[in-house]
Amino acid sequence: MLKVSAGDSVAFEQLVMRYQDRLVGFFFHLVQDRSACEDLAQETFLRVYKSRERYEPTARFSTWLFRIAHNLASNQKRGASRRREIPLGSPAGDDDFRPQHQFLADKSALMPTRQLDSREIRDVVRNAVEELTEGQRTAVILHKFEEMSYEEIGEIMGLGIVAVKSLLSRARGKLKESLEKFL
Secondary structure: OHHHHOOOHHHHHHHHHHHHHHHHHHHHHHHOOHHHHHHHHHHHHHHHHHOHHHOOOOOOHHHHHHHHHHHHHHHHHHHHHHHOOOOOOOHHHHHHOOOHHHHHHHHOOOOHHHHHHHHHHHHHHHHHHHOOOHHHHHHHHHHHHOOOOHHHHHHHHOOOHHHHHHHHHHHHHHHHHHHHHHO
């Protein structure tokens, strides 16, 4: 990002390539609309580019990037609830929206019945995560999928470490309660 702030456009392209899939995946867990996820990721990079000259390396770049992404997702959800939008497309096509490397496991030697079981479990877990509050869901996604520390999550969400631990603890409790009948 320091190269980008100095005007290196190739470095910006490298940042986009490195973080684009992670951002789209992050947004998908929160928004679950493929085109909206891609638009939000593009808007995130647009904001990064516009702020390039003011960038201060006070935290890891990924923390700063996901802070921008978190704010955009929150704004989008707030706006969508006010607009009461109705999706025109079927969400069924979005169920398999995963990074390419995750499709390799599906194409491996898994038996069809195992694939069905895996898909059912994935849907149950996805539904349980969707039942979490927005804050809990964001904290879980950042901690488990993005492997961020409590400190980084706190910076992204504007919370203290104790609040992040509390969010994750409540989320784990709700997930355990939701998933107990399936285990």
